Amino acid sequence: MSRSAFKRRSYLGATQHQRKDLGETTFRGLRQATVTSAGSPIQTLQLGNKWFPEFAGGLDRMYYGLVRYLPSSGVAVRGLVTGSYRVAQDSGGTVRAFAAPEAPLPVRWFALRRELRQMFSEQQPDLVAAHFALYAFPVLDTLRLRPMVFHFHGPWALEGQVQGGKTLDMWAKAALERVVYRWATRCIVHSHSFGDMLFH
Numbered sequence: 001m002s003r004s005a006f007k008r009r010s011y012l013g014a015t016q017h018q019r020k021d022l023g024e025t026t027f028r029g030l031r032q033a034t035v036t037s038a039g040s041p042i043q044t045l046q047l048g049n050k051w052f053p054e055f056a057g058g059l060d061r062m063y064y065g066l067v068r069y070l071p072s073s074g075v076a077v078r079g080l081v082t083g084s085y086r087v088a089q090d091s092g093g094t095v096r097a098f099a100a101p102e103a104p105l106p107v108r109w110f111a112l113r114r115e116l117r118q119m120f121s122e123q124q125p126d127l128v129a130a131h132f133a134l135y136a137f138p139v140l141d142t143l144r145l146r147p148m149v150f151h152f153h154g155p156w157a158l159e160g161q162v163q164g165g166k167t168l169d170m171w172a173k174a175a176l177e178r179v180v181y182r183w184a185t186r187c188i189v190h191s192h193s194f195g196d197m198l199f200h
Contacts, residue, residue, distance in 0.1 A: 041074050041075060042075050043078075043123060043125045043127070044070070044076060044077055044078070044126065044127045044128070044129055045078050045079065045119060045127070045128045045129070046066065046067060046077055046078070046079040046095075046129045046131065047080055047081075047129065047135050047136055048060065048063040048080065048081040048095075048131045049063070049082065049131060049132040049134075050081055051084075051086075051087045051090070051095070053090055054083050054086065054087075055083075055101070058153065059131060059132060059153040060081075062131070063079075063081070067079055067095055077095075078095070078119060078123070079094060079095035079096070080095070080097075080112065080115055080116065080119070080135075081096075081097060082098065082099050082100060082101035082103075082108060082135075083097035083100070084097060084100070096119075098112045099111040099112065109138040112139060113138060113139055113142070116139050117142070125146065126147075127147050127148070127149065128143055128148045128149075129148070129150075130148060130149070130184070131150075133150075133173075133177045133180040133181075136150065136180045137176050137179060143183075147185040147186075148183065148184050148185055149184060149185060149186040149188055150181060150184040150186075150188070152187050152188065152189045
């Protein structure tokens with residue numbers, strides 16, 4: 001399925017107002033839009049951050065819930081996160097750890113690209129859903145012919161600034177975020193305020 005064809009289908013059932021004004025969507029329409037044009041379940045690849053049973057972040061908890069419950073809505077899920085060998089055990093092989101979260105960033109990015117290529121060779125997803133800009137950015141070039149939605153869990157760069165991060169680090173994070181957001185076919189937000197923050 002091409003990126004342009006995916007845009008026309010409005011996969012997650014966003015309202016007309018959302019599509020026109022924000023490009024925003026929620027899961028309200030998901031159950032009515034969980035099959036491809038060929039009539040088979042949508043195959044998704046979910047790019048996360050860390051694995052929730054090992055790390056208790058809000059993004060990680062949300063990702064864990066999606067992995068558990070999307071299949072009951074007819075959406076097939078495979079995923080990649082940072083974590084230990086237990087990720088595959090806990091998820092029954094649905095989600096894999098591509099690197100340890102404490103590994104140097106270049107090592108994590110290289111491992112992510114390698115594992116993503118492996119997953120694509122095993123099965124081509126209809127949709128890639130990214131949840132963390134840091135791990136979406138290094139694989140954007142591999143997603144040229146695939147639709148990608150981005151789950152906006154909050155302003156990563158601004159959160160770092162509030163926590164006292166260095167100015168240069170905040171600038172780099174913000175630049176990386178902007179590239180990922182502009183690449184995405186759709187962005188999923190948790191509120192209208194997040195939508196305003198993302199698109200204005």
